[in-house]
Amino acid sequence: MTRSIIPFGPQHPVLPEPLHLKLTVEDETVVEAIPALGYVHRGLEGLAQRRDYHQMIYVVERVCGICSCIHAMCYCNAIEKLMGLEVPRRAKYLRVIWSELHRVHSHLLWLGLFADAFGFESLFMNLWKIRERVMDINEATAGNRVIVSTNIIGGVRRDISEDWLKQILKDITEIEQQLKPMFDVMTNDYTIKKRTVGKGVLSKELCHQLGAAGPTLRGSGWAQDVRQLKYEAFDELDFEPVVEYDGDCYSRNKVRFRETFQSLEIVRQAINRIPSGELAVKPKGNPDGEIAFRVEQPRGELFYYVKCNGGKNPERVRIRTPTFANIPPLLAMLPGAQLADVPVLALSIDPCISCTER
Amino acid sequence: MKFDLQKWINEGRLKSPWVVHFNCGSCNGCDIEILDCLTPVHDVERFGIINVGNPKQADVLLVSGTVNHRNKTALKNIYDQMQHPKAVIAIGSCGLSGGIFYDAYNVVGGVDKVIPVDVYVPGCPPKPEQIIDAVLVALGKLKASLEKSDEAPGQETAPAAGEQPAA
Numbered sequence: 001m002t003r004s005i006i007p008f009g010p011q012h013p014v015l016p017e018p019l020h021l022k023l024t025v026e027d028e029t030v031v032e033a034i035p036a037l038g039y040v041h042r043g044l045e046g047l048a049q050r051r052d053y054h055q056m057i058y059v060v061e062r063v064c065g066i067c068s069c070i071h072a073m074c075y076c077n078a079i080e081k082l083m084g085l086e087v088p089r090r091a092k093y094l095r096v097i098w099s100e101l102h103r104v105h106s107h108l109l110w111l112g113l114f115a116d117a118f119g120f121e122s123l124f125m126n127l128w129k130i131r132e133r134v135m136d137i138n139e140a141t142a143g144n145r146v147i148v149s150t151n152i153i154g155g156v157r158r159d160i161s162e163d164w165l166k167q168i169l170k171d172i173t174e175i176e177q178q179l180k181p182m183f184d185v186m187t188n189d190y191t192i193k194k195r196t197v198g199k200g201v202l203s204k205e206l207c208h209q210l211g212a213a214g215p216t217l218r219g220s221g222w223a224q225d226v227r228q229l230k231y232e233a234f235d236e237l238d239f240e241p242v243v244e245y246d247g248d249c250y251s252r253n254k255v256r257f258r259e260t261f262q263s264l265e266i267v268r269q270a271i272n273r274i275p276s277g278e279l280a281v282k283p284k285g286n287p288d289g290e291i292a293f294r295v296e297q298p299r300g301e302l303f304y305y306v307k308c309n310g311g312k313n314p315e316r317v318r319i320r321t322p323t324f325a326n327i328p329p330l331l332a333m334l335p336g337a338q339l340a341d342v343p344v345l346a347l348s349i350d351p352c353i354s355c356t357e358r
Numbered sequence: 359m360k361f362d363l364q365k366w367i368n369e370g371r372l373k374s375p376w377v378v379h380f381n382c383g384s385c386n387g388c389d390i391e392i393l394d395c396l397t398p399v400h401d402v403e404r405f406g407i408i409n410v411g412n413p414k415q416a417d418v419l420l421v422s423g424t425v426n427h428r429n430k431t432a433l434k435n436i437y438d439q440m441q442h443p444k445a446v447i448a449i450g451s452c453g454l455s456g457g458i459f460y461d462a463y464n465v466v467g468g469v470d471k472v473i474p475v476d477v478y479v480p481g482c483p484p485k486p487e488q489i490i491d492a493v494l495v496a497l498g499k500l501k502a503s504l505e506k507s508d509e510a511p512g513q514e515t516a517p518a519a520g521e522q523p524a525a
Contacts (some may be wrong), residue, residue, distance in 0.1 A: 017386065018382075039383070039428055040383045040384070062385045064385055064386055112397075128399075129398045146387045146391065147482060
């Protein structure tokens with residue numbers, strides 16, 4: 001049988017991002033996949049030496065536009081721990097609200113793109129229509145739709161008024177009602193099941209060996225969620241990691257959809273329990289020492305290592321993003337797959353290339 | 359009246375411009391806003407704008423993000439594959455000048471360092487309304503260049519700005 005090499009990307013209709021895979025195929029079956037990275041590399045970590053540690057927040061927010069709030073939250077947490085700052089409770093709750101809203105819009109975005117990947121155009125349109133409500137909340141509360149820039153070192157930049165908290169409660173109830181029929185379609189539709197069930201199976205052991213993170217890991221039966229470490233206000237909020245056991249595209253899909261409902265529930269809890277009080281404490285001096293901090297991003301575990309030397313710039317900021325951890329599982333599930341399934345498989349790890357390459 | 363084939367083609371081009379999108383080192387912020395334009399709330403299809411995957415079929419190139427040393431050849435390739443007349447729209451602060459990453463080591467700068475740009479859309483990220491407006495402005499420029507090429511037949515519509523490949 002003759003082998004041929006087919007390039008997938010960097011400009012591909014299914015992905016908004018330049019992921020490049022060199023696929024070796026025998027007839028229609030993929031034999032080997034080699035990733036070629038670096039199309040989005042900007043040298044962002046190197047900027048840490050040129051920006052002071054306040055300016056660095058705005059740089060790390062632009063690691064990834066989809067989960068910008070969570071990147072900034074992780075970086076701020078690391079610096080706050082170094083400086084020994086006690087962030088006010090209200091600020092912690094506001095951070096939870098914005099970061100969970102980011103998770104909701106990120107998952108809805110992904111679910112829409114996933115529907116588009118197997119040609120379910122109307123589901124894509126419907127999910128993105130619902131997502132628009134979340135973007136409106138972001139714009140109304142933070143002033144920008146995508147990059148909200150609400151985190152500062154020591155707290156948050158702005159408050160959400162009582163009226164708006166009530167409005168958000170009303171909005172998320174409506175979003176939930178609109179999402180429920182979509183969940184039925186996603187989980188019961190014959191075509192979707194045909195395209196996802198049993199495709200790209202990762203066993204529980206393999207998933208752990210390859211170091212998968214986030215919904216990819218939870219789709220294979222591991223109940224691991226970094227939010228259980230109780231950072232920010234998660235110590236006062238009730239939630240359980242969402243787990244599915246089959247390890248195929250259908251499971252990962254289901255994990256993300258159920259997590260969307262879970263995040264909406266967390267926002268509701270946070271709004272009901274939010275205390276009043278200060279928004280931020282003022283940082284004094286410069287941080288000194290080194291620290292690692294991790295949070296749960298929509299795609300999995302996000303890890304920040306920050307080293308400061310008492311000067312006004314951080315000495316080193318190292319970022320490990322979940323997609324970087326999820327590329328080995330993707331390469332493990334591609335061999336043996338049909339060429340037509342490659343877009344579905346590639347999307348099932350929710351790749352965020354700008355995170356990975358920075 | 360004589361049937362003018364060229365005029366008929368030109369009208370068709372302006373009626374329904376097809377866009378191709380290339381992410382060129384963007385943080386996804388601009389990309390999701392571009393995709394947002396296609397969805398029911400903004401719905402660019404009412405202007406006849408369709409997002410296609412193939413640059414050979416497209417009239418308008420949407421570029422988001424900074425250009426870096428690796429993807430500048432990919433960007434140039436996509437631009438060269440597009441048929442004349444074509445318009446390029448640089449989206450977001452990064453596409454304009456490099457934005458917040460202007461002094462990072464792997465950043466060449468704005469999109470106009472590699473290919474000529476017709477419309478610049480500022481913002482980090484710009485709102486979908488701004489992007490739709492930019493496509494319509496680009497259409498105006500296309501129309502002007504088509505009329506110009508009609509007056510001087512036989513001449514291919516040349517790109518407006520000088521191409522300056524980055525070192």
